[in-house]
Amino acid sequence: MAADVHKKSGDVLNGSLFPDDGQHAERSESPTPGLAQGTEPGAGQEGAMFVHAQSYEDLTSTDNPDATLQMPGDGEDVQADQTMIEEISKDFSELSTQLTGIALDLEEEIRQSKEDKLELSPQASRRDSVLSGKEEEDVAMDAWRMHQKHVFVLSEAGKPVYSRYGSEEALSSTMGVMMALVSFVEAQENAIRSIHADGYKVVFVRRSPLVLVAVAQTRQSEQEIAQELLYIYYQILSLLTWTQLNRIFQQKQNYDLRRLLAGSERITDNLLDLMARDPSFLMGAARCLPMASGVREIVSTCLQQAKAKSLVFAILLSNNQLVSLVRKKDQFLHPIDLHLLFNLISSSSSFREGEAWTPICLPKFNSSSFFSAHISYLEQDTDLCLLLISTDREDFFTVSDCKRRFQERLKKRGVYHALLEALHTPFYSVSKVGIPYLRHFIYKSKSSGLFTSPEIEAPYITEEEKERLLGLYQYLHSRAHNSSRPLTNIYYTGSHENLLAWVTNAFELYMCFSPLGTKAAAVNAAHKLMRWIRKEEDWLFILTPQTY
């Protein structure tokens, strides 16, 4: 079977992939000969672990990225829609000028209200900031305005639910204006998707009973920002369930949701930070911890054998990298749900003490009810975290016993030390691939929902540089996945680096080269890299996922 797979991939590599003409981002006219899904390097041999073919388009399919304003209905009369939209955009530009006016007035008002609040209850405000774990910023300061990306969540009554920077109270009037914008457009049977002005993108995502708004200065597309907002929405669902969220607002429209979300701000903050530097979210895939396949197989078997009736998923991870995942037969985890779990674990050090047992909703799996998650580190001073997801909230001791049995088996089979060894080298150097000028890459196998990526090395040393690199990938990704004009091959020449993107229905590959390389060399490098990934796939990926 392996030989067969190699042959197929060879066919593709010989195909004509890149047109010779053109300089910047451009589109291949020839249809890309794709690998059949499931045969690309990194594809699992026994099927996927995740919900199948989860692509970026599925995430944002409800949003039309091209229309700033879009009719919610089918829009039978295109002509009429067009005029309507023009009219509304006109209204909008007026509104946005009004908005700047309002913003200035608000400053005064906010400062006033903040002072009032301080006078009234200095104790309470201090406690709030301690609870949310962030230092409250003065929303009237320039520094507040300078942030790259603001995220606001509000209820349909215009009540603040979350703000990434600054206290929600101080922003309540601003959020009121946001809700007014949404309602204004809706009153004309329309929906506001985004405002583009002065280097800012203001993106709205409406998921009743919540409204999510981002104000971004990043290079991301509207689609990508909307996707991040959806992640925030799912994050809130994971704490409350969709059912509970809706019930609350049905009972009381102007409910202050912050009461129920108290203490979760840190999780949401962490999610936003993570999305800015971890390509997992962009790729809609999970990153595997590289590990000798023999070791991984034994670890997975140990995990599979420590089962209990109520267990649905068992996940072993280390620093947001997947080590092993066992699932109940016929049950698939969605990458978004996995990312939310990873984020939950990385956002809190409280799991390092004892064993946590917490209700959690996996919104893409089932948004109406809670699972019970058993979260614990294998040992206090390692980063190996075990996550056991059970359907029975009364089953703590049974699930806890699964952990004990897993640890016992690991030690008995003598792989525990090999496992710890693998943790020491969570990333490999790109020099291992042996391609000159290649600085970094991301390769995603679509059928397994897994991706691999080397360590980010010089010249991307500072956090800003790393985020800039991810920003470039984001740009390529958005060009490749633009729903009105998707691209399969992109070669991008920049002043600091050259980038190449290659997207087929089986895999996605993004490569970053030094600016001195040529396009022909980059195309060759892509082929060489694909061969290298094929050769190393059992070390880079989980090829034989286990089930209960």
Added chain:
Amino acid sequence: MSGQRVDAKVVMLGKEYVGKTSLVERYVHNRFLVGPYQNTIGAAFVAKVMPVGGRTVTLGIWDTAGSERYEAMSRIYYRGAKAAIVCYDLTDSSSFQRAKFWVNELQNFEENCRIYLCGTKSDLLDDDRRKRGIDFHDVQDYADDIKAELFETSSKTGQNVDELFKKVAEDYVQFTSFQEMTEEKGVDLSQKNTPTYFYSCCHH
């Protein structure tokens, strides 16, 4: 740690940020972590073995999250608990109101659970007496009313923490030995042909 036999289930209850986790941390690991506040998610379980009068007792401690979000499902954490340590912040009167809420819950649903009221952060009072949010005698009266033990602890200095858990363990031993005696009588009764409704109840 997991999978071991637990003698007594002990549950920590109280408003968020009163210091339930710090109290457990001090008792189990004898340390006080300084750093940004980390709220508990769901609940954390930890077991600790304690010597009490010639035998050992394993306390299975459930450190619950104070957030209102988890209130609806808090029953799974305190169901069957032998002891509840209901915490309030000595400097925050609202946290004492919240403690009363938990006491009511326990009285309604877990009448066999012994209640220990615990005022936390007593070290803050050492600096400034006026920081005390609730009058000590009021709390003492309340504790007497509900037949609860009252402790004032500091997880930072360790003051009174071991004493609190020692009392919990001792009471457990005393209470169960008493219960065993009464239960034996019960068993005698049920030896007869017709089981009492208590026992038929247990089979359902």
